[in-house]
Structure formats: structure tokens, C-alpha cells
Amino acid sequence: MSPCPELPIPYYDKDGITIYHGDCREILPQLPKVDLVLTDPPYGVGIDYGEAQPADLPDHIEWLAESCLPIFRSAARVVAITPGIVNLSKWRGADWCLAWTWKHTGTTGKWGFNQWGPILVWGTDPMLSAGKGRHPDVVRCSGDEPLPAGHPCPKPIRAWKKILSRLSLDSQTILDPFMGSGTTLVAAKQLGRKSIGIEIEEKYCDIAIERLAQGVLPLTKEEVPA
Secondary structure (H helix, E strand, O other): OOOOOOOOOOOOEEEOOOEEEEOOHHHHHOOOOOEEEEEEOOOOOOOOOOOOOOOHHHHHHHHHHHHHHHHHHEEEEEEEOOHHHHHHOOOOOOOOOOEEEEEOHHHEEOOOOEEEEEEEEEEHHHHHHHOOOOOEEEEEEEOOOOOOOOOOOOOOOOHHHHHHHHHHOOOOEEEEEEOOOOOOHHHHOOOOOOEEEEEOOOHHHHHHHHOOOOOOOOHHHHHHHO
């Protein structure tokens, strides 16, 4: 991908995968429109992500949603955000709420053990748009896989592959504006999709690149899109 004059030089650009180190609010408006924005934003629970990011506090999440969501919607045909249950009301105006579930859990909430997470979506179901019929709005994951090291809140790669398979098609481009350690990009690579990541913390860019350098795993039967 050739950068526009306003864009920073990509931190990484190889085999249909591009990473930018910087603020997504500044970089996204300069990029061509993509098919899907899929991202797991901060939760406002006091996690220390690094020096470049504002404090992870509840008030920060409201500001983040108000300032970023319009940019995300302008950048993609479909936007999907996994905000956590407590932040559902802060990301406003979604067209639907899907769920990803897991069998095992090490966390608990105000109403017992937590075994699901919301996926807020804006836009039209890509499966329906492509004439592939109706699919469930629940993505069932095992929840028993090891998580990558180096990031305080990583996401499971097998789960993210299933979410990506539900929310996008084979030839589409995926963008994660809060890339973190690169799980969305790794999942996209393993599914053969193009992807773009934007991350404000340089150390996470380096972790994502290291993960992307690893081999592509074969698809399991349950990960093959219908």
C-alpha cells in the first residue's frame, strides 16, 4: 500500500498487511475505505497500556466512543466493536448486538461467571449482502486456548478467527484501529484476508510484527466460513 503524503510511513507493510504507528483518529481519515473495522477498545477498568495512551478510566471511554465512532463509521462499510458488557451503553446507535461466548471462564461479574461478550455492529450483515443467507448472531468459542504474552488484555486467536469469519468475506480488507498485540491482523492473515492495524504504543507494534512472522496455521473445520 503506497502511503498518501499526509500519512506516516507504514511501520510494517508486507503481504497485504499494513501497520501504522500513531493515533487512529489522525490516520484513519487518510486511508481508503475498508470492508470491516473490528476492534477491541479499552474498557475503562484501570489497565495500564503504556505511556502514549490516556488513563484507562470510565470517563475516558465515553470520550473515546464519541470521538472515534464517527471516524470508524466513515472508514468502513461495517464496524464491529467488542466493548465489554459494562460499556454497552457508551457506544451508541448500533444496528445490532451479536455475542461471542466461551465455555470456560476465569472472570466473574456482578451477576455471576462471565461467559459471553457483546459485539456491537453498525452496517449490513455481510453474509446477507453477499446472498449467503442468514447466519446466527452468536459466535461460539471454546475459551480454553493460551493467550499471547506482552499485552495486558490480549484476545484469543481462535475466537477472533471465528468472529472475523462471521463478520467478513474472503476477499475483504479488515482494519483494527486499536491493534494492540495484533490478534485481529494475525487472524486475518490466517484466514487469507488483507488487514490494516493502527496502534499508538510502539512496543505493541513490535509484538504484532513478531506474531505475524510466525507461520500460518491451517483452518479447522469449524473456522471455515459457510
